[in-house]
Amino acid sequence: MYEAVIFWVCAVGAVVTGVAVFRVDSMARATFALLASFVFAAIPLLLLGLSYLGVLVILMMIMEMVVMAVFMIMLMMNPAGLMPMTMVHNQRGSLVIAVGTFVVLATGVLLVDWPQRQGEPPADPTFALGEALMGSHMLVMLVVGLGLFATIVSAVVLAHPRGRYDRFGDDLSRRPADDPIRGVGR
Amino acid sequence: MNQVQQGPLWTVLLVPVLLGALALAGAAFARVLDARADGRRITGAVLAAPLAESGRLLVQQRRAVVASDRLLARIGVVLVPVAAVLAALVVPLGDTTASDLSVGIVWFNAMEIVMWAALWMAGWGTNSVWGLVGGYRFAVQGLSYELPHMFALITVATGAASLNVSDAVAAQDGLWFVVWMPVAFVAFLLSALALSFAGPFDTATGRDIAGGVLAEFSGVDRLLLLAGRWLLLAAAAAMSVPLFLGGGAGPLLPPWLWTLVKTVAVLGVLVWIRSRSATVRMDRFAEFGWIVLIPLTLLQALLVALVVVSRGPAMGGM
Numbered sequence: 076m077y078e079a080v081i082f083w084v085c086a087v088g089a090v091v092t093g094v095a096v097f098r099v100d101s102m103a104r105a106t107f108a109l110l111a112s113f114v115f116a117a118i119p120l121l122l123l124g125l126s127y128l129g130v131l132v133i134l135m136m137i138m139e140m141v142v143m144a145v146f147m148i149m150l151m152m153n154p155a156g157l158m159p160m161t162m163v164h165n166q167r168g169s170l171v172i173a174v175g176t177f178v179v180l181a182t183g184v185l186l187v188d189w190p191q192r193q194g195e196p197p198a199d200p201t202f203a204l205g206e207a208l209m210g211s212h213m214l215v216m217l218v219v220g221l222g223l224f225a226t227i228v229s230a231v232v233l234a235h236p237r238g239r240y241d242r243f244g245d246d247l248s249r250r251p252a253d254d255p256i257r258g259v260g261r
Numbered sequence: 262m263n264q265v266q267q268g269p270l271w272t273v274l275l276v277p278v279l280l281g282a283l284a285l286a287g288a289a290f291a292r293v294l295d296a297r298a299d300g301r302r303i304t305g306a307v308l309a310a311p312l313a314e315s316g317r318l319l320v321q322q323r324r325a326v327v328a329s330d331r332l333l334a335r336i337g338v339v340l341v342p343v344a345a346v347l348a349a350l351v352v353p354l355g356d357t358t359a360s361d362l363s364v365g366i367v368w369f370n371a372m373e374i375v376m377w378a379a380l381w382m383a384g385w386g387t388n389s390v391w392g393l394v395g396g397y398r399f400a401v402q403g404l405s406y407e408l409p410h411m412f413a414l415i416t417v418a419t420g421a422a423s424l425n426v427s428d429a430v431a432a433q434d435g436l437w438f439v440v441w442m443p444v445a446f447v448a449f450l451l452s453a454l455a456l457s458f459a460g461p462f463d464t465a466t467g468r469d470i471a472g473g474v475l476a477e478f479s480g481v482d483r484l485l486l487l488a489g490r491w492l493l494l495a496a497a498a499a500m501s502v503p504l505f506l507g508g509g510a511g512p513l514l515p516p517w518l519w520t521l522v523k524t525v526a527v528l529g530v531l532v533w534i535r536s537r538s539a540t541v542r543m544d545r546f547a548e549f550g551w552i553v554l555i556p557l558t559l560l561q562a563l564l565v566a567l568v569v570v571s572r573g574p575a576m577g578g579m
Binding site: 101103130131134138140142145256 | 385
């Protein structure tokens, strides 16, 4: 019973805050409305017994949205994001896409022949889900993760305007290094 | 030592009371240290100063800047103490814990991260440049200590083969984690200071920006922010005990008293560092965090993982 109440509160909350993202006139409010929507979507995971995933989604979403708020407001066209703004661009097109996607997904939910539950839920659903998703592909996943990380690092290194020859001279012997500032960002 | 047990429901109500008492004690100790540094005599008035200040803020008028985003500011201000208390829910007192979550360590971390959003919202919401700069400083500084902080927590979880706080306590039967995870312990304490924006990581409320996040807050709002920062520091000190200091383990005294003694000791050290250190510039700290702390905590995690693997799969967990 209480699970159903929590689920519906979260479902309605997620939709309402999701709509609020496009109704509010401030970048900061839009960001945190989106965050609230994500948190509402994470709580049903806890109801499914996926406590690790649920708490992790909350953790990562908060962190991600705060970092995103910093960059969004920094890069928005209005000064520091302090001016009223709207999140909606290409209003007609986005409306069509949003309504279309919703209709397709909703009809899918109603029309699909959902399977009946067979057997009992596992003792540790998070572990079972991890095995189902990763299973024998764990090594592949780890290598892919490492590859992605290496890509990020090399992209930053390539994009950085100053290299070690700028800092230490042509024969890398200049000490102390020629840095515009002390600390990071040199 | 007994296994930590889930306490009855009313123990949840005890958490804010105990945490509040610890926070008040910490704030009073900070006043004592300040008074000693100034060469003042330590009187009852110095000890009662945090309480007196709370009373003064309770009756003080709230003020707001024109066109401030009150909704976001209020949410942020309220979230600061609420997140601290929620984080403390998973901290066991002796053999009893208010909430024996299976993923207590992750929960604690998630509630700490709420602090980022809360402070940023509070700083932004006042529509003041000082608050805005303070909020940004807090979020940016977070990038320097959050990864070492997470690695420290992961190290504990690896050593305990579980994300459950009671399992972490049980895994320290005989040898406390602080002995073979000293780097993780130090990283945890440093980030505890930073997360409660206490010195040397107090740039978010720095004097150079007129109090930063705190600049425009008065009355109850200011009280909630100041209390929340002390509550979180107390919660982090309390959490370091089950994570690194063996929980309620100790001779003679009952476990709950050992937990309190250790918590007070850690909190005392944190407050002492807070009061005795100069503010660290964020860019300096960023370099230290990324070049020193992250590799060190990673090595620590590697070491612990190797020990756990070499001990074989006999340990708890799965």
